[in-house]
Structure formats: structure tokens, C-alpha cells
Amino acid sequence: MVPYVAVAITAVILSLVPLWIGDSRTLTGVAVSGLLFACYATAFNLIFGSTDQLFLAVGALAGVGAYTSAITSDRLSLPLPLTIILGMIVAMIISGLFSWIAVRRSLGIIFTGIVTLTFSLAFDNLLLGQRSLTGGETGMVIDAGKGAFFRGQIPPYYVFLTLLIGFLLAYVAIHRSRMGWAFRALRDDQLSAELSGVNVAKYRIYAGAIGGAMLGLSGALWAHVEGFISPATFTFVHVDVQVLVMLVFGGIGTLLGPVVGSAFFTYLGEVLASFSQLRLIVEGVLLIVLFLALPQGVVGAIVIGITRLRERRKGLP
Amino acid sequence: MTAAILDGLVLGLQFGLLGVGLTIVYGMGGVLNLAYGAMAVASAIVVSVAMRSGLPAVPAVALGILTGAALSLLLNVTIMRPVYRRRGDQRVLLSILLTIGVAFIINGYLVWKLPIEALSLSIGGDAISILGVPMRVGSLLASAITILAGVGLILFFRRTTAGKAVRSVIQDEVGARLCGINPASVRMLIFTLSGAIAGLVAVTRSMTSPVPVSEGFSLTILALLVTVVGGLGSVKGAMLAGLILGVVNALSSFYIGSYITTIVLLVAAALTILLRPSGLFGEYT
Numbered sequence: 001m002v003p004y005v006a007v008a009i010t011a012v013i014l015s016l017v018p019l020w021i022g023d024s025r026t027l028t029g030v031a032v033s034g035l036l037f038a039c040y041a042t043a044f045n046l047i048f049g050s051t052d053q054l055f056l057a058v059g060a061l062a063g064v065g066a067y068t069s070a071i072t073s074d075r076l077s078l079p080l081p082l083t084i085i086l087g088m089i090v091a092m093i094i095s096g097l098f099s100w101i102a103v104r105r106s107l108g109i110i111f112t113g114i115v116t117l118t119f120s121l122a123f124d125n126l127l128l129g130q131r132s133l134t135g136g137e138t139g140m141v142i143d144a145g146k147g148a149f150f151r152g153q154i155p156p157y158y159v160f161l162t163l164l165i166g167f168l169l170a171y172v173a174i175h176r177s178r179m180g181w182a183f184r185a186l187r188d189d190q191l192s193a194e195l196s197g198v199n200v201a202k203y204r205i206y207a208g209a210i211g212g213a214m215l216g217l218s219g220a221l222w223a224h225v226e227g228f229i230s231p232a233t234f235t236f237v238h239v240d241v242q243v244l245v246m247l248v249f250g251g252i253g254t255l256l257g258p259v260v261g262s263a264f265f266t267y268l269g270e271v272l273a274s275f276s277q278l279r280l281i282v283e284g285v286l287l288i289v290l291f292l293a294l295p296q297g298v299v300g301a302i303v304i305g306i307t308r309l310r311e312r313r314k315g316l317p
Numbered sequence: 318m319t320a321a322i323l324d325g326l327v328l329g330l331q332f333g334l335l336g337v338g339l340t341i342v343y344g345m346g347g348v349l350n351l352a353y354g355a356m357a358v359a360s361a362i363v364v365s366v367a368m369r370s371g372l373p374a375v376p377a378v379a380l381g382i383l384t385g386a387a388l389s390l391l392l393n394v395t396i397m398r399p400v401y402r403r404r405g406d407q408r409v410l411l412s413i414l415l416t417i418g419v420a421f422i423i424n425g426y427l428v429w430k431l432p433i434e435a436l437s438l439s440i441g442g443d444a445i446s447i448l449g450v451p452m453r454v455g456s457l458l459a460s461a462i463t464i465l466a467g468v469g470l471i472l473f474f475r476r477t478t479a480g481k482a483v484r485s486v487i488q489d490e491v492g493a494r495l496c497g498i499n500p501a502s503v504r505m506l507i508f509t510l511s512g513a514i515a516g517l518v519a520v521t522r523s524m525t526s527p528v529p530v531s532e533g534f535s536l537t538i539l540a541l542l543v544t545v546v547g548g549l550g551s552v553k554g555a556m557l558a559g560l561i562l563g564v565v566n567a568l569s570s571f572y573i574g575s576y577i578t579t580i581v582l583l584v585a586a587a588l589t590i591l592l593r594p595s596g597l598f599g600e601y602t
Contacts, residue, residue: 052406105591109406110349114545115590118583121538125583129576237534241417248414280425287418291411292399 003172003255010259011165018157027270028153034266035160036222040239041247041258042167043214046174047095049253050183051207053102054113055095058215059239060120065091065216066223066234067127067134073144073224075133080144080224087220088213094119095212096205103201120236127231139230142223156225163221164259167214171255174210179203187253245283249290251297260299320450321571322564327456329563330463331522335536336543336555337470338514344487344550345507346500348400348412352392352419353515354536359423360385360516361436361528374438382516389512392419393505401504420533427530437527438520459521466517467556474552483507487550542586548595562586 014035021027040058047055055061069087072078078086098119102112127134134140145151150159174180182203185193194200223229232238242265250261268286272279294301339353364381368374396419400412427434440458444451474480485493486503494500519528519536543562547554565585570578 101591107590110409110549111545111590114541115587117538118542118587122580122583125576125579129580244414245417277429278425280421280428282425284418284421284425287421288396288415291414291418292396295411 003175004169006256007165007168007172010168010256011161014161014164014259015158018154025153028157030266030270032156032160032225034262035157035164036218037239037243037246037266038259038262039160039164039167039218040215040243041250041262042164042171043211043218044243045247045253045258046171046214047099047207047211049247049257050175050187051204052109052187053099053204053208054109055098055116055208055211056113056236056240056244057095057098057116057120057123058243059234059236060116060123061091061095061212061215062219062222062239063123063127063229063231063234064094065219066229068216069220070140070142070144070223070229071133074140074142083144084217084220084224087223088216091216091219092209092213095215096209098212099205099208102208103204117236117240120240124231124235127234134231137231139228139232141228145224145227150225151227159221159225160218163218168255168259170210170214175255179206183207245287247297249287249294249297251300251303254297254299254303257297257299261297264298318571319448321567323447323450323452324456325564325567326560327452327460327525327563328567329560330460330467331518331525331559332539332543332563333556333559334463334466334514334521335518335540336547336559337467337552338511338518339537339540340544340547340550340555341483341507341552342511343544345483345504346397346401347405347408348397349409349416349541350389350392350511351413351416351537351541352423353416353511353540354538355420355423355427355533356385356388356512357515357519357536358528358530358533359388359427361519361523361532362427362431362434362530364438364520364523365434365436366431378520381520382513385516385519386509386513388423389515390505390509392416392512393508397504397508401501420537424530424533427533431530433530435527435529436519436523438523440524453525455524459524462517462521466514470514470552479503479506542583546586546589558589 017031018028021031040062044055044058047053065087067087068090069083072086073080073083098112098116101107101115105111107115128136130136149155175183182193182198182200185196185198186200186203190200219234222233246261246265247258248261249264250257250259265283268283269279272282275282296304335357339350342348342350342353360381363384364377367377367380372380396415397412400408400415403411438455440453440455442454444453445457446452447457472480474484482493482498483503483506485496485498486500490500493503522528543555543559546562547556547558562582562585566578566582569581573581
């Protein structure tokens, strides 16, 4: 029951944020992008945190969803919900394919990372090059959702909050199912999991596909809510590095780690916004200090702390 | 065609040496230094600033290479220490995260203080004809320096005691320790060498095209691709992979052109990894 309660508390806290930040358009925008990153980090947590596949194509997969949805809705005039589903499916297939390749070639963490990284960079170049289709560096304005309720100031916040809560619930449900047992087994020791009859390959591909679908869905929704996308929105530096940092800060493999990490770095970015030149340096120093001090992440450290307290209370060693 | 291949070789030599600097560090301790490109850029910027304030080219270049070496040494004795206490994947992961932090700091500082600085060493003189293709003196000098450095490195690894100690640690850390080699001091040597190589590549690269402050990230990625294609930890492999990728790059920009070139390069790298996960020279060093 505990994970569901934790998700419910998170939902309540996050739904009150618009009251706190008030009427500012800029701050609401920042909060929405914070939620988007929390969605990315949750999806990445499912792929990397649960099954040890380092996908450095988080931004690119979200971009696949966003551009698929934007192009099919604007150029082919398909109905909007259909294009969003289409974006999700294309991202899911590509991501599942990565997992399949990684499993078949038995690539380790680093090689999976580098193969997906080459995809990220190639995708970015493709977006920049296919000017007629994607608008190149200037990006593309999406007309499909013009005037709809979700283009307002506050609605995007709740669209992405709903998405995030949905992802968190899915994460909990997956981890309480058969699949969750398989994930834990293969993370602990891949060989013994395999020997006890866990189909490691199958569950890795499931994790990759589900995570990819989440990323594609987030990207496609973002495209329509924001009404504008450009390659810079999905680059490796802007998305993947940030998501990795957020997840590790919050705690890899924890339910709320992605949320805590993205909330912290979004807030930090806002605090440092007026010293934009110092921002990179401060983030760098912070990264090093935090990783050395809290290798399990903030949420990880709290969970360990609580477990120890409980054991002590029960009189366990 | 010949011109494209020659251009590719000039570029490939730089790629190769760039990869060598990264690959020896990985081979040594199983750590990836993602601040590598940022350190190369820092060296280039030091050269540029030194020359603007009146220092002649040669001492300025020496200062730049020293900067790379010093930065790398500093990295090794400070934040790399906790990394070495980890094992296997944990070690790689922590090294990636920490060096991303370092790259942020170096990049952030350079962009903050010297946003428009760039190093471009222009070497004068008429073009020299090679196989009927006129080559710029800058490209030839850069290639000559790179080849010298490469040969020097290979001789160092094959002939000297220190080089042999390094190779023995790469092959088997425990075994090397049993033979009385201290892995920690070997690592320090290699890290310093890697930084010096980063500085040298930044300098030779600036003889053919400018090295701006923002170049760090793409240099790291390039080095990473070369390293992986050549086989992690393999010096010879990195050199060869650099040459191959350089020629692929030049040929595809000659025949296909535009943004496809980069994609061809990336696909070539990805295919090599998938077909030969241990790299071109994976098993040897």
C-alpha cells in the first residue's frame, strides 16, 4: 500500500504548486517543463533503473514522438489523439528495437549507452537536415491544437501532472507484478535470474518498449501543448544529461527519485537563472559533491534511513 | 577522390590521437573521462590567450599542453579517487557522472570568462603538392606532429619499462600488482599523458580549423566514438579507427555532402560496435 500512498501524496503536493507560483506565465512554463522532465526521468528510471539498460536517447525518443505526432497532424491532417498515439507507438517500437539489439548482441552498460547515443546524435542531425519536413533549426509551429483548452496557461500544468501521476502508478503496478519480480531478479544477478527461469531478454525488451512508449507519449503531448518544437528541445545535452543527473540525484531505481531530482534541478535552475553564466559551474560543483556524498540519491538515502530505523525499533541487528 | 582521401587521412590522424588519449584511460582503470574534450578546449584557449598576450607560438603551445596534463593530473588525484574504490559497472557509471560535472565546470568557466575566444594557428607558406593534390602546410605540419606523437606513444608502450608496466596493468591489474607494479602511480602517469594528448590534439586541430570554446562536447563524443570503434583500451585500434572514420567522413562529405556525412559517420560507428563489440583490435593492446 505504501507506494500508492506516496504517489497520492506527491499528486496532492504537486497539484498545489500553481497556487504557490501564482499568475506568472514564465514560472508556470518552468513548472510545466519540470513536470515534463519528471516524466522523462520516470521513463528512464524504468529502463535504466529497473533493467540496467543505459539508454542515452531519452531526448531523441521523446523527439521521435513529438515530430511523428506534429508531422502527421499538420501535414497529413490526421486527428490529434490518433497522432499522439502514433508518436507513442513509433517511439515504443524504436526503443524496443534498441533493447532487442542490446540483448541479442549482449551489449554491456557502456555499449548500450554508446549505440543509443549515436542514435541521438544522428536523429538530431536528421532533424536539422530535413528542413522541408521539420523546419530545421528554426523548428516548427504546430497548428493542429490551436485554440484548444490545453494551450492555455494553467491547463498544461495539469495535463503533465496527470501524465506524471499516470507514469508513477504504472511504475508501481509494474513493480508489483510478475514483471517487477523479474526486474529485481535480473538486477541483482543476471545469471542466477536466468538460471531460475527468468527470461531476462524478454523483460529487458518489455522495459525498453514501455519506457519508450512513455517517452514518445510525453514528447507528443509536449509538441501539442507547447505548439512549437525545435531540435534543441530534444538534444542529448539538453535532455539526456539533465535526466541522468536528475535521476541519479533523486535515486536510481526508486519510485519518487525522478520526481525529487527534477523538482530540485528545476528549482535550482530558476534560482540561478539570474546568474545564468554561473549556472553551469554551480551545477557542475553540485553534481560532484552530491554524487560523492549521496551515491544512492536523496530518496535512496531516505529509504535506507527509514529501513534502519525500523529494524532498530524491532530490535533486529 | 585522392584529395578527399588525403583530407580524410589528415582528419583521421587527429581523430586517432584524440581517441588514444581517451582509450588509454579507459584501458587503465575502466573509467571514462567525459571531461576530456573540455580539457582539450581549455588547453587550446590557454594557448590562444598566451599568444594574444605576446608569448611566441612554441612556448605558448608548450604551456597549453602542460595545462592539459595538469588538469588531468588534478582530476586523477582528486575526484577520481573515490571512483577507483568502486568495481565494474559502478566504477564506469560514477566516473561518467563525476566527469560530466567536471566538464560542466570547465565549460561553464570558459563560456563565462572568454565566450568568443577560439584558437586557430595559421601556418604560412605555399601549398605543397602531394600525389598531385595541393595540401596546406598547416595540414601537413599537423599530420607530421600527430604521426610523431603516435609513433612516440607506441614506442613508449613497447620499449620502455614504464610503458610495459602500463600495458601489464591494462592486461591484468592483480597480476601487475603481484609483479611489484603500483597501479596507482601507473594510473597517474596515464592520466597525465592523456591530458597532454588532449592538449596536443587541440593544438594540431587548430592548425586546420579553429577550436572555439564550445567545441568541448563534440570533441568528447568524437573521442568516444573513435575509442569504441577501435576497441576500448587499444592504442593501435584507436589510431586505425580514427583513420577509418576520418576517411569515411571525408569521402561521404565529398560524394554525399551536407548533414548526411555526420549520420554516415555515426552509423559506421554504431555498426562497428554491433558487428564487433570488442572493437577492431579488441583483444590486443
